[in-house]
Amino acid sequence: MIAPATIARVALDLPLPELFDYALSADSPICPGDWVIVPWGRSRRVGLVAALADSTTVPPDRLRVLDERLPGMPRMPAHWLELIGFGSRYYHAGFGELALPAVPKLLRTVPGARSRGSAVVRARERFAADLPKPTEGIDHPDGERVLTSGQAEALSQIQSCTGHAVFLLHGITGSGKTEVYFRWLAALLAHDQAAQALVLVPEIALTPQFAQRIRERFPMLPLAILHSDMPDAERAAHWLAAAEGRARIVLGTRLAVLVPLPALVAVVVDEEHDASFKQQEGARYSARDLAIALAARRGLPIVLGSATPSLESWHAARRGRYRLVSLRERASGASLPLVQRMALRGARLQHGLTDPAIAAINETVARGEQALIFLNRRGYAPVLNCGACGWLSRCDQCDAYRVMHKVPHRVTHQATQQVGAATPVRPASSKSESPRSQADATPSASPQRYRLVCHHCGADQPVPRSCPECGNVDLAGLGRGTQRLEEGLQSLFPSARIGRLDRDVARRRGAAQQMLDAAHAGEVDLLVGTQMLAKGHDFRRLTLVVVVDADAALFAADFRAPERLFATLMQVAGRAGRHHAASRVLIQTRFPEHPVFVALAAHNFDRFAADQLTEREQASLPPFVHQALLTVQARSADDTIAFLADARHRLLSADTDPPIPDTVLAALTVCDPVPMPLAQMRGLARAQMLVESPSRPALHAALGPWLAALRAQRHAARWQLVVDPLEI
Ligand code: ADP
Numbered sequence: 001m002i003a004p005a006t007i008a009r010v011a012l013d014l015p016l017p018e019l020f021d022y023a024l025s026a027d028s029p030i031c032p033g034d035w036v037i038v039p040w041g042r043s044r045r046v047g048l049v050a051a052l053a054d055s056t057t058v059p060p061d062r063l064r065v066l067d068e069r070l071p072g073m074p075r076m077p078a079h080w081l082e083l084i085g086f087g088s089r090y091y092h093a094g095f096g097e098l099a100l101p102a103v104p105k106l107l108r109t110v111p112g113a114r115s116r117g118s119a120v121v122r123a124r125e126r127f128a129a130d131l132p133k134p135t136e137g138i139d140h141p142d143g144e145r146v147l148t149s150g151q152a153e154a155l156s157q158i159q160s161c162t163g164h165a166v167f168l169l170h171g172i173t174g175s176g177k178t179e180v181y182f183r184w185l186a187a188l189l190a191h192d193q194a195a196q197a198l199v200l201v202p203e204i205a206l207t208p209q210f211a212q213r214i215r216e217r218f219p220m221l222p223l224a225i226l227h228s229d230m231p232d233a234e235r236a237a238h239w240l241a242a243a244e245g246r247a248r249i250v251l252g253t254r255l256a257v258l259v260p261l262p263a264l265v266a267v268v269v270d271e272e273h274d275a276s277f278k279q280q281e282g283a284r285y286s287a288r289d290l291a292i293a294l295a296a297r298r299g300l301p302i303v304l305g306s307a308t309p310s311l312e313s314w315h316a317a318r319r320g321r322y323r324l325v326s327l328r329e330r331a332s333g334a335s336l337p338l339v340q341r342m343a344l345r346g347a348r349l350q351h352g353l354t355d356p357a358i359a360a361i362n363e364t365v366a367r368g369e370q371a372l373i374f375l376n377r378r379g380y381a382p383v384l385n386c387g388a389c390g391w392l393s394r395c396d397q398c399d400a401y402r403v404m405h406k407v408p409h410r411v412t413h414q415a416t417q418q419v420g421a422a423t424p425v426r427p428a429s430s431k432s433e434s435p436r437s438q439a440d441a442t443p444s445a446s447p448q449r450y451r452l453v454c455h456h457c458g459a460d461q462p463v464p465r466s467c468p469e470c471g472n473v474d475l476a477g478l479g480r481g482t483q484r485l486e487e488g489l490q491s492l493f494p495s496a497r498i499g500r501l502d503r504d505v506a507r508r509r510g511a512a513q514q515m516l517d518a519a520h521a522g523e524v525d526l527l528v529g530t531q532m533l534a535k536g537h538d539f540r541r542l543t544l545v546v547v548v549d550a551d552a553a554l555f556a557a558d559f560r561a562p563e564r565l566f567a568t569l570m571q572v573a574g575r576a577g578r579h580h581a582a583s584r585v586l587i588q589t590r591f592p593e594h595p596v597f598v599a600l601a602a603h604n605f606d607r608f609a610a611d612q613l614t615e616r617e618q619a620s621l622p623p624f625v626h627q628a629l630l631t632v633q634a635r636s637a638d639d640t641i642a643f644l645a646d647a648r649h650r651l652l653s654a655d656t657d658p659p660i661p662d663t664v665l666a667a668l669t670v671c672d673p674v675p676m677p678l679a680q681m682r683g684l685a686r687a688q689m690l691v692e693s694p695s696r697p698a699l700h701a702a703l704g705p706w707l708a709a710l711r712a713q714r715h716a717a718r719w720q721l722v723v724d725p726l727e728i
């Protein structure tokens, strides 16, 4: 007989690494994975039993008894607990920090006056009401569409595998990757009447259209959708349906990887290269990498799809760890757009556009087709400037400029309630423009209101009436964001119907969808916008893409900047000509010979990736080394650097318990502490220090004891460790 376990180790929703021990009565039915209510100080909290133990370091007089289950909640399965355990070890995060935020809050709150039990019941009923009526067959007639030979080949490669494998589906834009996912899932889901599939997309904005495609294709299969921008009750309903096996397809953003799926058979990660898969707060996990870990642990196949795979994945495929599957033709038979580089140096510009770009837009609109004008910078102008003394609209809380924004008409009444409402400001053009375009840029007759907004801390103030430094009233916005581009386009093409999409537009509920619907319905001639327009959309009449200015990204300090720029531009370019024979992409740049643009013009991802990987190998950068980044925020820059210098010393002198072995230390490179690229944010100084190693086990062997030592120090500085950081 094994002695009954008497201690429950409970995870709570706290940013702390530890589990909390509670005593169980001898005959307690409580098991690992159970949701419980624990006494906590004078109140009670919901927790998750991570494990049982037969001893604890908590003194007997302080050990409290746990005997209350949270009603209605399903027990979390062992495979899920293992995945969370793996994730918390790998990312050096608390078990509770990873596990609890993954579960909708509504389902894990202490029952109050309004019974929580019924909230769970309501959540169950709610999803059931959305279910399609059961009929024969799961696949839609659309499934009869003939696959291209590339798709057929890709599908058979993926289907040839049983058990765990990672497929990297590299398909050019418009090659029909989605069709390959759907065929694959259709076969698996038809084969087993209970089977579930998980599909991850990088952004909330991509879920509606992907959900639509899934519903059209699998009208009979219950679909659960999960992202962080859903009403609580709806999210709870969908989560329960997924966790209880009632949903057959689960579509979601990164948090969906942490839903326990009892009958999971396959995983798809679409746009696998996208940095949005990395969690930005709390436990900094990569949902793509956890999805791979999940598939590996459960012995399942996983497909990672992208037109521009991450160099990590590409490298893994090159080395045979992943299986590379390629789609090299567009499914519709359309050819790829002609990509042309337009030199900005010495060119005449009107509203930031070269003459050939303006001519191309004119021709496109005249043919009744659509053009997408891409500028990855929202707002009106990136900075407000005093022409007299050179004052710039710096944020006093951040190491950044406050961005000039035009206040939309519909919220103007709110702006006027602020003290010192803004006066109209003359929007100046950037210096590179000709006198003629300066004249074009004078403000429109209707008085616009502008505000200064910091994109980092959210500070939002009216534009000052006069320069805070010298009192000059002639303040002007420098440079151009999407709002100003939209205005410029309207004056260049007065009869064109223009639709803008960026995060400012998307903030109004439904506005983004409205704009996309209008674009799909052909009610928009010119689409103006940021990245948001680039991802995933399939505009049938779109034949021209103009990239207004992407040069800033070429000079970012981050070694991943070229990779990201290439992916973004490839994706934007990929919106063009998906259904027409002839389409063009015009890239305006001061550096037409830059390798990123040369590779884009040649549509040559393989070449670009090979060159980048060579550079990375020579410079000992990922994927050839593994990194962890220690970041810290404190009152002063000196404090941040002092904290990191001390942490560095601790690591190098192995002043930890247990001590870090010399062999492990020998495999590490510990860089010097440096201020972060955004050295101040929200009034706090920020600094970082990189620790890297060609050996992942060595890196992790050092991180564990080192972090424990840092935690024990109880430092005033707020610090955070990011494993596999994407931004450095
Ligand atoms: P990707 O995700 O690879 O960019 P999509 O999956 O969006 O591409 O497919 C691009 C377009 O091609 C879509 O309109 C899709 O309906 C169409 N398509 C996909 N497969 C086929 C096929 N076998 N025959 C005809 N059209 C197809």
Ligand code: ZN
Binding pocket: 386, 387, 388, 389, 390, 391, 467, 468, 469, 470, 471, 472
């Ligand atoms: Zn001034």
Ligand code: ZN
Binding pocket: 395, 396, 397, 398, 400, 454, 455, 456, 457, 458, 459, 682
């Ligand atoms: Zn700020």
